[in-house]
Amino acid sequence: MRFEETPSLEKFVLDYLQRVGALTEQESYATLGVLLPDDLTGYFREEQLLLAFDYEVAEETEGSLLITHGSPFLDKTVESVLQNYGHFTVRYWSGHIPELPRNFEQKILAKLEFRRCRPPKVNMHVVEECIFYEFNFRCTFRSHEKSEEVVTVVVN
Numbered sequence: 001m002r003f004e005e006t007p008s009l010e011k012f013v014l015d016y017l018q019r020v021g022a023l024t025e026q027e028s029y030a031t032l033g034v035l036l037p038d039d040l041t042g043y044f045r046e047e048q049l050l051l052a053f054d055y056e057v058a059e060e061t062e063g064s065l066l067i068t069h070g071s072p073f074l075d076k077t078v079e080s081v082l083q084n085y086g087h088f089t090v091r092y093w094s095g096h097i098p099e100l101p102r103n104f105e106q107k108i109l110a111k112l113e114f115r116r117c118r119p120p121k122v123n124m125h126v127v128e129e130c131i132f133y134e135f136n137f138r139c140t141f142r143s144h145e146k147s148e149e150v151v152t153v154v155v156n
Contacts, residue, residue: 009074010053013067016077019085030054031061044076 014032017024023035027050034049041047051067052058058066067074101107109119137151 009067009069013051013053013074013077016081020080028057028061030057031064040080043080044073049073 010030010032014024017034017036020040021037022040025033027033030053032051032053034051036044036047036049050061050064051073052061052064053067055066055068058064065071065073105119112119137153139149139151141147141149
């Protein structure tokens with residue numbers, strides 16, 4: 001497993017750890033060794049961590065911490081991201097692009113009879129993938145009164 005190619009939990013945790021300045025090293029399959037910076041040692045209550053992203057690997061590796069949805073480490077990581085970094089959402093279509101079968105027109109002609117007209121020509125329109133970044137800023141305006149407002153900016 002290469003963490004650079006994994007678009008899920010492993011990549012999220014690795015990106016977070018690298019952003020906060022932790023030293024990371026892939027120890028073995030689905031196992032990541034982490035040396036946390038001093039300012040996060042108190043937050044996670046450890047200086048060195050051995051993170052496992054697979055249940056079987058976590059059972060076989062002594063001293064490893066299983067990282068999965070709902071694990072305490074992941075909850076603290078998400079909490080730290082929400083408190084310390086800007087909020088944004090990447091929205092995209094994660095499925096494959098639908099395609100027509102190769103003999104689609106022949107299947108239509110076999111099932112339907114066209115009288116006094118030409119059979120229809122089937123055109124495929126591909127849905128393009130669009131990525132939008134949504135940034136939400138909490139702005140505080142101060143004059144005679146203090147007011148807060150959430151400003152949303154969407155970038156195409």
